[in-house]
Amino acid sequence: xxxxxxxxxxxxxxxxxxxxxxxxxxxxxxxxxxxxxxxxxxxxxxxxxxxxxxxxxxxxxxxxxxxxxxxxxxxxxxxxxxxxxxxxxxxxxxxxxxxxxxxxxxxxxxxxxxxxxxxxxxxxxxxxxxxxxxxxxxxxxxxxxxxxxxxxxxxxxxxxxxxxxxxxxxxxxxxxxxxxxxxxxxxxxxxxxxxxxxxxxxxxxxxxxxxxxxxxxxxxxxxxxxxxxxxxxxxxxxxxxxxxxxxxxxxxxxxxxxxxxxxxxxxxxxxxxxxxxxxxxxxxxxxxxxxxxxxxxxxxxxxxxxxxxxxxxxxxxxxxxxxxxxxxxxxxxxxxxxxxxxxxxxxxxxxxxxxxxxxxxxxxxx
Amino acid sequence: xxxxxxxxxxxxxxxxxxxxxxxxxxxxxxxxxxxxxxxxxxxxxxxxxxxxxxxxxxxxxxxxxxxxxxxxxxxxxxxxxxxxxxxxxxxxxxxxxxxxxxxxxxxxxxxxxxxxxxxxxxxxxxxxxxxxxxxxxxxxxxxxxxxxxxxxxxxxxxxxxxxxxxxxxxxxxxxxxxxxxxxxxxxxxxxxxxxxxxxxxxxxxxxxxxxxxxxxxxxxxxxxxxxxxxxxxxxxxxxxxxxxxxxxxxxxxxxxxxxxxxxxxxxxxxxxxxxxxxxxxxxxxxxxxxxxxxxxxxxxxxxxxxxxxxxxxxxxxxxxxxxxxxxxxxxxxxxxxxxxxxxxxxxxxxxxxxxxxxxxxxxxxx
Numbered sequence: 001x002x003x004x005x006x007x008x009x010x011x012x013x014x015x016x017x018x019x020x021x022x023x024x025x026x027x028x029x030x031x032x033x034x035x036x037x038x039x040x041x042x043x044x045x046x047x048x049x050x051x052x053x054x055x056x057x058x059x060x061x062x063x064x065x066x067x068x069x070x071x072x073x074x075x076x077x078x079x080x081x082x083x084x085x086x087x088x089x090x091x092x093x094x095x096x097x098x099x100x101x102x103x104x105x106x107x108x109x110x111x112x113x114x115x116x117x118x119x120x121x122x123x124x125x126x127x128x129x130x131x132x133x134x135x136x137x138x139x140x141x142x143x144x145x146x147x148x149x150x151x152x153x154x155x156x157x158x159x160x161x162x163x164x165x166x167x168x169x170x171x172x173x174x175x176x177x178x179x180x181x182x183x184x185x186x187x188x189x190x191x192x193x194x195x196x197x198x199x200x201x202x203x204x205x206x207x208x209x210x211x212x213x214x215x216x217x218x219x220x221x222x223x224x225x226x227x228x229x230x231x232x233x234x235x236x237x238x239x240x241x242x243x244x245x246x247x248x249x250x251x252x253x254x255x256x257x258x259x260x261x262x263x264x265x266x267x268x269x270x271x272x273x274x275x276x277x278x279x280x281x282x283x284x285x286x287x288x289x290x291x292x293x294x295x296x297x298x299x300x301x302x303x304x305x306x307x308x309x310x311x312x313x314x315x316x317x318x319x320x321x322x323x324x325x326x327x328x329x330x331x332x333x334x335x336x337x338x339x340x341x342x343x344x345x346x347x348x349x350x351x352x353x354x355x356x357x358x359x360x361x362x363x364x365x366x
Numbered sequence: 367x368x369x370x371x372x373x374x375x376x377x378x379x380x381x382x383x384x385x386x387x388x389x390x391x392x393x394x395x396x397x398x399x400x401x402x403x404x405x406x407x408x409x410x411x412x413x414x415x416x417x418x419x420x421x422x423x424x425x426x427x428x429x430x431x432x433x434x435x436x437x438x439x440x441x442x443x444x445x446x447x448x449x450x451x452x453x454x455x456x457x458x459x460x461x462x463x464x465x466x467x468x469x470x471x472x473x474x475x476x477x478x479x480x481x482x483x484x485x486x487x488x489x490x491x492x493x494x495x496x497x498x499x500x501x502x503x504x505x506x507x508x509x510x511x512x513x514x515x516x517x518x519x520x521x522x523x524x525x526x527x528x529x530x531x532x533x534x535x536x537x538x539x540x541x542x543x544x545x546x547x548x549x550x551x552x553x554x555x556x557x558x559x560x561x562x563x564x565x566x567x568x569x570x571x572x573x574x575x576x577x578x579x580x581x582x583x584x585x586x587x588x589x590x591x592x593x594x595x596x597x598x599x600x601x602x603x604x605x606x607x608x609x610x611x612x613x614x615x616x617x618x619x620x621x622x623x624x625x626x627x628x629x630x631x632x633x634x635x636x637x638x639x640x641x642x643x644x645x646x647x648x649x650x651x652x653x654x655x656x657x658x659x660x661x662x663x664x665x666x667x668x669x670x671x672x673x674x675x676x677x678x679x680x681x682x683x684x685x686x687x688x689x690x691x692x693x694x695x696x697x698x699x700x701x702x703x704x705x706x707x708x709x710x711x712x713x714x715x716x717x718x719x720x721x722x723x724x725x726x727x728x729x730x731x732x
Contacts, residue, residue: 163533164533167529167530167533167603167613167617168603168606168607168610168613169607169613170607170609170610170612170613170616170617172616172617172620173539173540173542173543173617173620173621173624174539176539176542176617177539225606228602228606229606232602233599233602233603236594236598236599236602237534237599240534240591240594240595241534241535241536243536244534244536246536247533247534247535247536250536250538250688251533251536251538251539251542254538254539254660254663255539257658257659257660257663258539258660260658260659260660261658261660261661264658292623292626292627292630293623293626294620294623294624294626294627295627297620297623322616
């Protein structure tokens with residue numbers, strides 16, 4: 001446990017709101033508030049917020065800031081804690097979370113899952129099983145407390161790591177700009193209020209106010225790509241540019257702008273799409289061939305996404321999907337017709353002389 | 367010197383063109399040709415090509431491939447070598463370059479410069495002085511041989527490093543996608559035919575044909591950001607994704623597509639700009655405020671570039687310019703008028719109630 005020293009300058013009293021924090025803490029809380037409201041465009045006033053609360057530094061800082069903002073925003077704060085049972089200390093983590101929620105008067109929903117057994121039963125890795133269990137638990141709890149938003153404590157250091165991970169994987173623009181600040185359309189409406197703040201700022205907030213948190217020992221082990229990126233690559237990049245996190249934030253902001261631009265642009269184009277074969281979507285050749293390649297490829301994606309959303313199908317495919325789209329576009333340009341291209345999630349495109357039809361794969365045709 | 371062993375399977379005979387290479391070498395040459403012609407859209411048939419030839423692995427491989435393609439493309443190949451005089455072996459590098467050009471019948475232009483003295487006189491670093499001297503020498507030589515293109519031997523490993531360097535610096539999209547494959551508009555019309563090829567492919571080509579090259583010992587020292595990225599960061603990223611170079615190439619390609627898209631889009635918008643104050647450009651508020659932020663910011667850049675090009679002013683400013691543009695846009699949105707914003711290269715923007723005027727700074731106003 002960290003931060004439980006008695007030399008802190010001010011102790012945090014959640015009932016006092018912003019005045020429960022020191023000056024820098026209050027400024028931080030207001031900055032987070034304006035990020036959520038102005039930059040993400042999310043009105044959380046009076047809303048029901050469910051925090052995914054591990055008891056670690058990041059989510060403890062977010063809980064503290066939420067409570068400080070509560071009198072101003074009059075939202076309702078709930079906490080959800082999943083005990084993965086993976087580390088020997090996980091019981092102590094849960095006890096700590098319970099203690100802090102009790103002290104701060106935050107309703108806590110907790111659940112214990114033996115991920116190791118679960119992973120074995122499902123035949124997946126423990127990391128994957130942990131993610132799935134966490135998502136299920138958050139979804140159920142969000143439903144139980146009627147949450148408007150599920151809050152995650154990702155911060156600017158996480159964002160920079162995420163951008164690097166995406167670069168390594170070969171993610172295209174604008175997704176390369178990193179995780180979303182809010183995602184109201186997903187099954188779990190996610191909000192990341194701390195995304196522009198550095199971890200060091202959060203640590204200092206907790207230390208100054210004598211707020212304890214739990215260290216996750218596995219964070220300092222080189223297991224999993226994210227940990228290796230954090231421990232080995234990030235320090236090198238920060239050594240080259242001490243304000244590398246500023247670069248990451250700037251990239252994130254411009255990616256968000258471009259995302260909005262493309263969304264509007266593609267929605268406008270979408271009026272040119274026609275229904276085909278009942279459930280399919282036809283894009284006509286004479287229209288497609290006049291589009292810049294960059295628009296055409298994004299438009300295919302947009303059409304695939306719209307088919308996928310309407311059918312509630314799973315994963316988006318990633319790299320493989322990208323290569324198939326390139327092959328499809330090449331075939332279109334080279335007028336190689338009457339070919340079909342398969343995408344993940346049971347979707348396909350068929351190339352005719354007149355254009356491309358995107359549709360769900362019909363069982364009788366595969 | 368490397369590669370000068372006698373166990374190679376086939377020795378390179380430039381007069382035989384593609385048949386002077388083994389099968390993989392010929393395929394590589396044809397891939398490079400189609401990258402230049404189809405992907406970069408550069409017709410180099412019959413053109414005068416000047417190669418920046420250090421005698422290292424990369425430029426030696428490029429020279430070899432050019433000579434193999436020469437009978438097919440009937441271009442004229444010249445080599446330019448600058449002896450920086452920085453390393454004790456630089457004289458041997460020059461001798462090696464001379465020997466190879468003589469053996470392969472390539473007209474060589476060489477020049478010796480004492481960069482160390484030059485840097486002292488100019489009060490700059492040796493790296494910066496070396497770059498400037500190299501650029502000047504290439505420009506003069508290009509003029510002397512009436513070159514249509516100056517060829518640089520950057521390859522996919524360089525590209526991946528470049529993308530990382532840009533990410534660290536905080537470069538926006540699409541420039542984040544890395545160095546250009548060709549840049550006909552610059553003072554030195556540059557072409558990078560090897561940009562999609564991996565260094566290991568080039569090394570193997572030279573080894574298989576017993577072609578010698580010179581190792582630059584400073585490449586393995588941790589001096590300069592580029593070397594540190596190459597030696598320390600790249601191996602970590604390749605360990606996470608062995609096909610990381612594919613990610614880099616894919617990113618580069620989509621950046622080029624987006625670059626074309628934005629260029630066309632902004633050129634179209636440019637018709638809405640009006641002349642102001644003789645040499646200035648007026649963007650009207652009623653038009654600007656209806657544009658998405660992502661378009662508006664890129665349009666400012668486009669207008670600044672057009673002013674810069676017409677006046678032939680130097681550097682583009684980078685990060686600082688980006689912050690000034692954000693401040694300008696914010697002032698526009700918040701209707702804080704009658705303010706001026708200074709950019710690098712003697713350019714400014716003035717905010718009026720009716721819009722923004724971009725112009726060169728007039729001496730009587732500063």
